[in-house]
Amino acid sequence: MPLDLAHPAAFGAALTAIAGFLDVVAYVTFSHLYVSFMSGNSIHLGMSLATLRVSDIAAISGVVAAFVFGAAAGTLLQDHAGPRLLPLALGIEAGLLLIAAAASSVTHSTLCLLPVAMAMGLQNVLHQMSGKTSVGKGFVSGALVRLGQSIARLRSREPDPSGTATLFVGWMAFVAGAAGGALLIAPLGLVACLLLAAGVLVALLIADFLCY
Template sequence: MFGALLTAVAGFLDVVAYVTFSHLYVSFMSGNSIHLGMALATLRTSDIAAISGVVAAFVFGASAGTLLHDHAGVRLLPLALGIEAGLLLLAAAASSIALSTISLLPVALAMGLQNSLHQTSGQTSVGKGFVSGELVRLGQSIARLRARAADPAGTATLFLGWIAFVAGAAGGALLITPLGPAACLLIAAAILVAALVADLFRH
């Protein structure tokens, strides 16, 4: 359930970024890579700089998350959630002052960091934005349901993850126009803080 919540946040933030910043994503780097190729083909330097910055922030976040995973041990989850929430608050503050691509970079960094969290739950992907790969794994899992090594629980988890991402995206689409990006970022940060508090009370 926790993984589904983080995945929903990723879908939510992807839509907020997509609507606000000319079809840029914060967790879907395949889409950004396609946009980068198109920008390179037409030599749109401003788009090239913006997309490259978002991709670089995501990669840096994934690298930082891996370092956290290697050194934080059992403290990884609360530490990562706290950092993510702080980055979203920073992005909300920046976007309320001046709505530019720079305010998107902390969000992309947070989503890169979030992708490292799947390592805390064994084989279950937690909070990942790599939807195509998850759907491939879902298809493979469905094909093997009648096999001796079937994993119905794993199949259900993969399906729930996809549903969560779509639900989060729907929530972002519903809220971005009436609330604006800053408020949506605050909502996502509040969800992460709530998840952090829940994890601390659980232990």
């Protein structure tokens, strides 16, 4: 069931930017690991299996498992939360990022990534905020395929220019978030970047509350 938001496109773009931001923060900090882009992690897992790099296999498998667990938790929310889905999901995501930030202040370990990957798995389950707007997904290739399909159909009998624009903005948001992560991870560090992302989620939660 679509989520009822006052500004679904803005929410979708913000969540997608957070996914790109956190992917780069994790990639730079933890040996090219991602927290939302599981295709990249799957490639790294295959390479690690081929070379029998046990430590890398364990780290990547842990992140993938955390992502899947987050997706399962998000599905339970989606099935039972009803209109409370968005605030609950945003609150849980922010909490998971705060847990990761606290863990990162104590130890520099890939275990710190597990709550972040869990949060991204949960976020990916929020399939639709409106009838057309995808929410913060890490499936960039799929989004670009849909963008190409949408462009091809602009000259059809039922063109959807708003859908094309939404897909393009979503991709740009992911890229912009990734650029922000690349710019900020060195001067701010991991803990501050996680707190920043959590702060954005809290701001989105407050904005959603104020809209109603």
